[in-house]
Amino acid sequence: MNPVCFFALFLLIVGASPGCGARTELDAWSVTPPSDAGRPDGGAPDAFVPPRPPPPPPPPRDGGVDAGPAEACGRDADCGTGLCRRSPVAAPRDLAPVPLVCGEPDPGASDGERCETARDCDRGLCVLAGTCAAPCVSDDDCAPDHACVDLYARTSVSAAQPYRGCVLPFVPHAGIRLESIDERSETGPFAELILPAADASGSLFLVRSSPRALVIPRTLRQSGVVLFDADTLVPGVLPPLNPVVGFGTVVPMLAPNGSRDVSGVPFELFVSVGSPTELTLRAVRGRAGESRTLDVDVFFVGGGGLRPGAAALPSRLARGFQEAARILAPSGIRFGEVRQHEIPGTLRSRLAFVDSSDLSELFALAAGAGRPSMPVFLVRDISGALGVAGGIPGAWAHPGSETNGIALALDVIFEPDPLIPPLGTVVAHETGHFLGLFHTSEVDGTVVEPLDDTPECGPERDTDGDGWLFPAECVGAGAENIMFWAAQNDGLSPQQAALVGRALLLR
Ligand SMILES: [Zn+2]
Structure with a gap:
């Protein structure tokens, strides 16, 4: 959480908010997890609640008017000898609940296996995070260690349809x-x-x-x-x-x-x-893996107009990750396997512009990723911020959790503005938050993080008395660090490097 907004949060509790959510150019640097970004702005408790869930699945057995002649279902237990699957005759309808019917499986991947399209899965149910997932009504319908959660099935290149399905809520590396x-x-x-x-x-x-x-x-x-x-x-x-x-x-x-x-x-x-x-x-x-490899699942949600590359990340994005890897190199961390997922249809346009109240819905798209990774969501704008981390650290290895992931506002980052840093700087900064690093000093200098070897920039350096410590006021006192609240440089202290290097998400 950005302690700037921390102030606002707790002042809010006693009835005052300094308007933390207001956008300024430099506030765009104030990279915060969804737990605080913009929330004090409105201050209404409703702003804190999770986003609306997708519509419920169709009722079992007696509600199958849209599913054709086959018997409708919500889970395998509703079917006799067959299984519950997506209707093989239903046309894709963006955001309409998936029509589920009892039937036989197609040749294809089984529950939990990787997929890219609906045709890859034996049930015709490939979730946006790229695995096949069985439908369910409650956790009781799922295998042990699985949970029944709200998902979207990718049913065409332009359609995602909600249903409830079984996924692994916690997917750790070996030894965790x-x-x-x-x-x-x-x-x-x-x-x-x-x-x-x-x-x-x-x-x-x-x-x-x-x-x-x-x-x-x-x-x-x-x-x-x-x-x-x-x-x-x-x-x-x-x-x-x-x-x-x-x-x-x-x-x-x-x-x-x-x-x-x-x-x-x-x-x-x-x-x-x-x-x-x-x-x-x-x-x-547990212990971080010795290779210190961080796998990444990239979700394309309209940001920068980018779409998945055929074999590798789009070059603009690949360069950003290469630069971030260079900045994080003192930690021994390297980026590993990158999987690309395009968000289709209305979801893509609606979630391309997010604020704090949308972030948990955005991060929920990683449910069913089926592996421990850092979900990265490429949106167009995050209420003016360049990026946001779900938590400090994130809820590692919990795909779909509201605090598991980072989001990048690519349209803002790609603006031709000398005050806006390169993509690699933002990726490295957000990854640092996600792996456990706070800002070296917050905007007014009254809050510093607990590492001994990072420079502090205190309130006495606020030479113009405006309450904000800009990079020029913190030269030699943190402005050189990648975790400065308005990071423009790429310094990483030995203790920062050690902390991120032992993140339990690394394999
Ligand atoms: Zn930050």
């Missing part, structure tokens, strides 16, 4: 595991969670609430030391030692995310919950 730590009902307004000790190699904690129920971290303590206190996030007050990410229905937190040794000691996390909710606490643990 998910631990369920706590699960309980909370009535609010506050709850305390005990996070067990992090592994020395780093642990990702995920706090999840019910849909529409926000989790807002307030304080984080360890051995009596306050690592984070939301109430100190106002200008002029001592900054937190250990910034925590934003708020939402999925809150990822990385430990350690700073220089302080936090291994071996549990944390106490005190949160606000907006309404009665089910809270779950999980930890992703």
